[in-house]
Amino acid sequence: MSFLLIFFILPYLCTSSYPYGLIRNASIKIPLDMNDDRGHILKSQDCNQCLCNAFSNPKVALFTCTQNESINVTCQFYYFMPIRDEIQYPNVYTNIYLIQTNETFEEKDDCCNTTTLINKINEALRTKENVTTGPLRTLADGDNNTIITVASHRDDSEKRILLKFDKSTFKPVDIPKISGLKAAGYYDEHYYLGTDGNIYVYNKNLSTLLHTITSIGAINAIRFIDKTQEMIVGTAGNGIYVCRKDEVKGYLINCTLIPRIYNDEQLHAVGVVNENAFYVGWDDTDPGIHLYTRNPRDNTWTTKDNDKITHGYETSDIIIDNCKRIWAVVAHGDKVIIYGQNKTVLGAFNVVDKSLFNLMIAENYTLIMSHGSNNGLTRIKPDLNCRPLR
Numbered sequence: 001m002s003f004l005l006i007f008f009i010l011p012y013l014c015t016s017s018y019p020y021g022l023i024r025n026a027s028i029k030i031p032l033d034m035n036d037d038r039g040h041i042l043k044s045q046d047c048n049q050c051l052c053n054a055f056s057n058p059k060v061a062l063f064t065c066t067q068n069e070s071i072n073v074t075c076q077f078y079y080f081m082p083i084r085d086e087i088q089y090p091n092v093y094t095n096i097y098l099i100q101t102n103e104t105f106e107e108k109d110d111c112c113n114t115t116t117l118i119n120k121i122n123e124a125l126r127t128k129e130n131v132t133t134g135p136l137r138t139l140a141d142g143d144n145n146t147i148i149t150v151a152s153h154r155d156d157s158e159k160r161i162l163l164k165f166d167k168s169t170f171k172p173v174d175i176p177k178i179s180g181l182k183a184a185g186y187y188d189e190h191y192y193l194g195t196d197g198n199i200y201v202y203n204k205n206l207s208t209l210l211h212t213i214t215s216i217g218a219i220n221a222i223r224f225i226d227k228t229q230e231m232i233v234g235t236a237g238n239g240i241y242v243c244r245k246d247e248v249k250g251y252l253i254n255c256t257l258i259p260r261i262y263n264d265e266q267l268h269a270v271g272v273v274n275e276n277a278f279y280v281g282w283d284d285t286d287p288g289i290h291l292y293t294r295n296p297r298d299n300t301w302t303t304k305d306n307d308k309i310t311h312g313y314e315t316s317d318i319i320i321d322n323c324k325r326i327w328a329v330v331a332h333g334d335k336v337i338i339y340g341q342n343k344t345v346l347g348a349f350n351v352v353d354k355s356l357f358n359l360m361i362a363e364n365y366t367l368i369m370s371h372g373s374n375n376g377l378t379r380i381k382p383d384l385n386c387r388p389l390r
């Protein structure tokens with residue numbers, strides 16, 4: 001009827017630790033009839049000690065850690081995954097720790113549930129953090145837990161400089177002044193900085209210009225495919241390039257133009273799906289959003305008409321999230337539309353600032369946004385329980 005084994009002896013330190021999931025303010029209520037070897041209880045000083053116990057027992061699928069009046073906590077370990085309906089939420093005294101992170105409550109993830117996600121985003125939009133002023137373009141991860149963006153001044157190239165911020169504190173980080181920029185990216189210890197015609201390759205501390213990729217057009221977007229070490233470059237009127245590593249120099253500078261879909265327009269948005277697919281979008285309402293896929297036989301990229309998402313808006317950014325949804329930022333619209341894998345609209349939200357331009361989905365669906373107007377960089381932190389990454 002109940003859990004029999006009760007341990008009072010605690011390991012002092014974990015000899016091993018692994019990634020785990022955490023669902024806050026939730027407990028589990030299992031219908032009766034549990035047999036004896038399907039769990040155990042541990043009274044402990046804190047939840048971390050229960051984690052040690054869980055990591056040292058391969059049978060544990062998850063446990064709950066409950067803090068009641070006493071200073072100690074009670075951990076209930078389970079050797080199986082309860083089903084979604086067995087999760088009780090909210091329960092402010094208890095957290096659920098998911099140990100076998102390859103087994104999940106599929107339906108109970110707030111983050112892949114687009115309805116919940118958008119509700120939480122809309123709540124969080126009321127308390128936005130901001131940093132810097134002035135128009136910005138580009139949003140990418142930099143080195144050392146930073147984000148980078150570029151000040152966007154159409155008429156003053158001197159002011160179009162690279163800016164860097166600490167991703168955790170959201171505070172500016174000092175860097176050398178590099179101007180004349182339009183877009184930026186960081187990959188494998190190198191910065192790739194796009195101008196009106198070239199891409200500069202800089203070292204990690206931005207002290208040395210290592211190489212210039214010349215004459216590929218005004219650079220609007222720079223994205224990377226980690227697994228295959230490729231850089232996708234979107235330009236204004238000159239199409240899309242895929243740049244591979246130059247084996248001698250070691251940077252991604254061996255660039256090839258891939259077939260165009262839509263001529264002579266500003267290609268602003270590149271959203272990488274995986275090593276064999278990425279979406280692109282333009283500063284134009286006609287073309288929609290197109291998917292390019294790799295032909296593995298000859299490593300060329302092609303696109304098919306039926307891979308298109310009908311999207312009658314200008315697109316300034318595209319992001320693919322962990323739930324395989326496609327987020328499209330509507331340029332000049334302060335709106336984000338979220339599409340599912342079957343190309344239907346799952347939901348949308350509005351950002352009241354002027355000129356939302358780029359979007360970054362950081363850990364736990366923290367959204368970082370750059371604005372083309374004077375709103376600089378903003379950040380919101382929706383209160384969500386996300387399933388751990390695999």
Ligand SMILES: *[C@@H]1O[C@H](CO)[C@@H](O)[C@H](O)[C@H]1NC(C)=O
Nearest residue numbers: 008010043044045070071072
């Ligand atoms: C708290 O737990 C410790 C062992 O971790 C135990 O010695 C102590 O008696 C417990 N205190 C209470 C109030 O349960």
Ligand SMILES: *[C@@H]1O[C@H](CO)[C@@H](O)[C@H](O)[C@H]1NC(C)=O
Nearest residue numbers: 066067068069091092093094
């Ligand atoms: C805390 O303990 C009290 C008394 O044992 C009990 O009535 C209450 O339900 C407990 N609360 C939780 C959240 O377990």
Ligand SMILES: *[C@@H]1O[C@H](CO)[C@@H](O)[C@H](O)[C@H]1NC(C)=O
Nearest residue numbers: 024025090091092383384385
């Ligand atoms: C958990 O409950 C506490 C206390 O009521 C609350 O402050 C917190 O926001 C809740 N967290 C989540 C993720 O629901």
Ligand SMILES: *[C@@H]1O[C@H](CO)[C@@H](O)[C@H](O)[C@H]1NC(C)=O
Nearest residue numbers: 058081099100101102103104
């Ligand atoms: C999860 O991983 C464990 C060990 O790594 C394995 O035994 C188990 O079968 C896996 N479960 C699923 C659903 O893949």
Ligand SMILES: *[C@@H]1O[C@H](CO)[C@@H](O)[C@H](O)[C@H]1NC(C)=O
Nearest residue numbers: 107108109113114115116119
């Ligand atoms: C998604 O969340 C909404 C409310 O937030 C809920 O009504 C709905 O059942 C959830 N969908 C799934 C598949 O869990």
Ligand SMILES: *[C@@H]1O[C@H](CO)[C@@H](O)[C@H](O)[C@H]1NC(C)=O
Nearest residue numbers: 129130131132133375376377
């Ligand atoms: C943040 O936004 C507030 C309100 O719009 C504004 O007064 C403030 O100057 C902004 N801060 C920065 C650093 O841009």
Ligand SMILES: *[C@@H]1O[C@H](CO)[C@@H](O)[C@H](O)[C@H]1NC(C)=O
Nearest residue numbers: 143144145146166169173205
């Ligand atoms: C990385 O960032 C931390 C925190 O901002 C800072 O203290 C440290 O000096 C940085 N390291 C490098 C190599 O830039």
Ligand SMILES: *[C@@H]1O[C@H](CO)[C@@H](O)[C@H](O)[C@H]1NC(C)=O
Nearest residue numbers: 176202203204205206207208
């Ligand atoms: C930047 O890194 C180079 C080596 O890549 C080093 O020689 C130089 O001293 C560094 N400069 C600064 C300012 O840290």
Ligand SMILES: *[C@@H]1O[C@H](CO)[C@@H](O)[C@H](O)[C@H]1NC(C)=O
Nearest residue numbers: 244245246247248254255256
């Ligand atoms: C550049 O890429 C082409 C294939 O796209 C390859 O044949 C060539 O060797 C590469 N050049 C360098 C220097 O890596």
Ligand SMILES: *[C@@H]1O[C@H](CO)[C@@H](O)[C@H](O)[C@H]1NC(C)=O
Nearest residue numbers: 339340341342343344345346
């Ligand atoms: C597309 O997927 C969504 C959610 O996954 C589903 O609700 C919808 O019915 C699907 N639409 C079509 C046309 O398959």
Ligand SMILES: *[C@@H]1O[C@H](CO)[C@@H](O)[C@H](O)[C@H]1NC(C)=O
Nearest residue numbers: 021022023024363364366385
């Ligand atoms: C993300 O959420 C997890 C679980 O709540 C938490 O441990 C982690 O610190 C969060 N990460 C950030 C960057 O807030």
